[in-house]
Amino acid sequence: MSETLNFRIDRWNGVIIDMSKQSLENQVFVDKLKESIAQWTTEGKRGLWVTAKTEHSALIPSLIELGFDFHHAQPGYLCLTKWLPVNIPSHIPGYANHYVGVAGFVVNSNNELLVIREKYQGLKNNTIAVWKLPGGLADAGEEIGATAVREVREETGVESEYICIIAFRHMHNFRHGCSDLYYACLMKPLSSEINACPQEIEECKWMDVSKNTHDTQEH
């Protein structure tokens, strides 16, 4: 009696294989996978999903040879897929393709806006880094207001409270061909002392909004 691959069926009649749950030697796994693919094809199964941790990387060339393609990866693992039906185009859904950026619009009772200049922003083409709102990328699972609070704290040292989203924009061809949604959030400052992140931030200050608007109109 031969061992079988450890797998489960998803609700789209696909097959999910977690390599970390296999107790087989590499070549035995590949041989079993070949047999299994033949059987799943006969049974009309649709998408095959394999997840390999870094320690299974020796198996990746064999999976590519068996017709798998990369689907997505995160630090620590790589997911590969193979679409079985020959007469139906692949219905395997793509991976997340959007970054979410969040900025804090932090204004104090003196009508001063919290602004930063980034350390690395200006290095390209010798341009000078511009003053901008503190902010950064949302982690998966993080609420937009929580990202704003965290990024304002990490970049400027100022504690703040999320009030509401005041604007958002959708930008394309951001990093790695992905798109980016950027949310500007109105924030109430809970502290005033600046303690800027030395790794990321070149300069940070409370900018007099009325004065700077006036300057812009003059020049």
Add this chain to the structure above:
Amino acid sequence: MSETLNFRIDRWNGVIIDMSKQSLENQVFVDKLKESIAQWTTEGKRGLWVTAKTEHSALIPSLIELGFDFHHAQPGYLCLTKWLPVNIPSHIPGYANHYVGVAGFVVNSNNELLVIREKYQGLKNNTIAVWKLPGGLADAGEEIGATAVREVREETGVESEYICIIAFRHMHNFRHGCSDLYYACLMKPLSSEINACPQEIEECKWMDVSKNTHDTQEH
């Protein structure tokens, strides 16, 4: 005189290596990479980025052995990274972690709403698929209104015009641990005949909104 790896420096003092631009044998590439890593470490370089197409998959186990980790993948390629500085935590930014879903709220002049029932939605736990708005995932580079027009057309056969976003929500732990932003868009129908996608849609109809609201109140 030895060949060198084909690479470029990014503006964060990182190194970008595109394996598809190397004309070296696998083992020669790995040996050169080892030498290069030693040199880049001495020079204070930060993040290393390697992009491998499926045809370079034989090199992946060696890259993992050299301390690279998976960063992200898309069909056709895998990107791996390695952070060089030992005393600074990694500043390598993560990959996109948000899906964007868009639904069309299509109402005609008879106050009827265009609704669908999905083919596969109900298969889990034998639940019955619910009536919902037509919609789906935004591709990278696609405007939200364009996604709404495309998904309404693909799922129902109805042509429609994007008017505005009427609501959005942020959900976590969607697929593969990523988050999901879902936008409902008001759409003006430009045609009325239903021609539902046989692969994805079980049923599609124009639902009398006032009548169904009444029904719900009764039961």
